[in-house]
Amino acid sequence: MVIQPCLDREVARYDCFPEIVLFDLVTKQTILLPEWEAAIYSYLLEQQQVNFDALISFFNIAVDELEFFEQHIEMLKQLKLIELSE
Amino acid sequence: MIVQDFSPKDITALLKTTGFKFKAGSFSVKLFSNIEGLAKGIATLYAHAEVPATACDFTVHLNTPFGLRRFFRPQVNFSLNGIEPFTPLPVSQALPLLEWGMNWCVTNHNHELLIIHAAVVEKNGTALILPGSPGSGKSTLCAALVELGGWRLLSDELTMVDLQTGCIQPNPRPVSLKNQSIDLAKSFVDKARFSPVVHDTVKGSVAHFTPQKNSIESASKTAQPKLIVYPKYIPNTENSLEQVSKGQSFIQMAENSFNYNVLGIEGFKALAKLHDNVECFSFQYDGNLEYAINTMDSLVR
Numbered sequence: 001m002v003i004q005p006c007l008d009r010e011v012a013r014y015d016c017f018p019e020i021v022l023f024d025l026v027t028k029q030t031i032l033l034p035e036w037e038a039a040i041y042s043y044l045l046e047q048q049q050v051n052f053d054a055l056i057s058f059f060n061i062a063v064d065e066l067e068f069f070e071q072h073i074e075m076l077k078q079l080k081l082i083e084l085s086e
Numbered sequence: 087m088i089v090q091d092f093s094p095k096d097i098t099a100l101l102k103t104t105g106f107k108f109k110a111g112s113f114s115v116k117l118f119s120n121i122e123g124l125a126k127g128i129a130t131l132y133a134h135a136e137v138p139a140t141a142c143d144f145t146v147h148l149n150t151p152f153g154l155r156r157f158f159r160p161q162v163n164f165s166l167n168g169i170e171p172f173t174p175l176p177v178s179q180a181l182p183l184l185e186w187g188m189n190w191c192v193t194n195h196n197h198e199l200l201i202i203h204a205a206v207v208e209k210n211g212t213a214l215i216l217p218g219s220p221g222s223g224k225s226t227l228c229a230a231l232v233e234l235g236g237w238r239l240l241s242d243e244l245t246m247v248d249l250q251t252g253c254i255q256p257n258p259r260p261v262s263l264k265n266q267s268i269d270l271a272k273s274f275v276d277k278a279r280f281s282p283v284v285h286d287t288v289k290g291s292v293a294h295f296t297p298q299k300n301s302i303e304s305a306s307k308t309a310q311p312k313l314i315v316y317p318k319y320i321p322n323t324e325n326s327l328e329q330v331s332k333g334q335s336f337i338q339m340a341e342n343s344f345n346y347n348v349l350g351i352e353g354f355k356a357l358a359k360l361h362d363n364v365e366c367f368s369f370q371y372d373g374n375l376e377y378a379i380n381t382m383d384s385l386v387r
């Protein structure tokens with residue numbers, strides 16, 4: 001599975017480590033990305049496109065943490081900040 | 087000239103004829119009213135305010151309606167340029183309605199500023215922003231800081247952030263107190279500076295007191311925000327001061343803003359700039375104002 005930031009999304013970013021606050025220029029909503037979501041989203045912005053296995057390798061995710069990690073990715077997907085493809 | 091140069095009788099005459107002009111914080115108001123007794127409240131709450139010779143920012147009317155309602159349970163209407171944003175209130179609530187109405191004027195017509203529902207005070211060049219929901223003790227803490235702690239009142243209700251500079255524009259208007267906090271404040275503020283207590287308003291019993299003269303005279307002196315403290319008054323609790331993340335604070339400030347959504351990306355940028363320069367805390371206190379003042383002082387040392 002490949003993960004990448006949504007290309008049709010316009011966001012203004014404000015970094016306040018370890019969080020990110022985003023202003024969605026389409027919906028005019030302000031979104032707070034907590035620690036994990038912020039880290040994943042930042043990394044994806046840098047890389048533009050990442051294979052899921054490479055992502056869990058980068059964040060050093062153990063097998064018993066996978067479900068938890070996937071929930072963070074799902075949240076980013078629901079916020080329409082990333083998209084997943086096979 | 088200042089309001090103190092006018093007697094309540096003079097003010098009453100002007101209110102009923104050409105209108106009475108006065109500076110309410112950073113903004114000037116021309117007020118017309120036929121309400122008996124209102125002049126005395128204005129003379130108390132705006133004693134040190136300038137009476138401008140020029141045109142005013144807002145021309146407002148505070149009048150009893152025509153007809154039988156003038157005699158039977160009389161009411162009062164607030165209007166700006168013919169717009170009546172509130173339902174009429176009992177005439178006894180004329181002075182609080184004037185204050186609420188002027189807040190409405192400011193928050194609805196000044197979109198070159200980001201306006202946040204929060205008290206703000208300044209000491210040693212540091213502006214401390216105190217956002218808080220009703221009952222959080224925000225206004226009581228603000229009153230204690232300015233009356234007992236030597237802080238300068240910038241506003242007890244509306245924090246106004248300049249979109250370009252990020253500085254806080256003062257708006258020193260009368261401090262609004264509710265219910266038990268009125269008697270508490272009267273223990274450390276001269277009673278002559280208070281308006282009469284008005285009971286049975288939508289907010290309960292309310293009263294206002296006039297800011298210190300130096301706050302009004304320094305109304306053009308902006309301040310750099312460096313602290314945001316979210317106060318929470320809880321009786322019989324353990325006092326605590328804890329850091330709040332900037333992200334959480336950003337979201338709370340956006341929710342507490344009157345015009346963040348109107349400003350859009352400009353509001354976002356202003357809040358981002360504000361959070362670049364501030365430290366954020368939550369402050370839970372048991373009502374011990376001396377402790378609260380010492381804690382706030384420790385943050386600016």
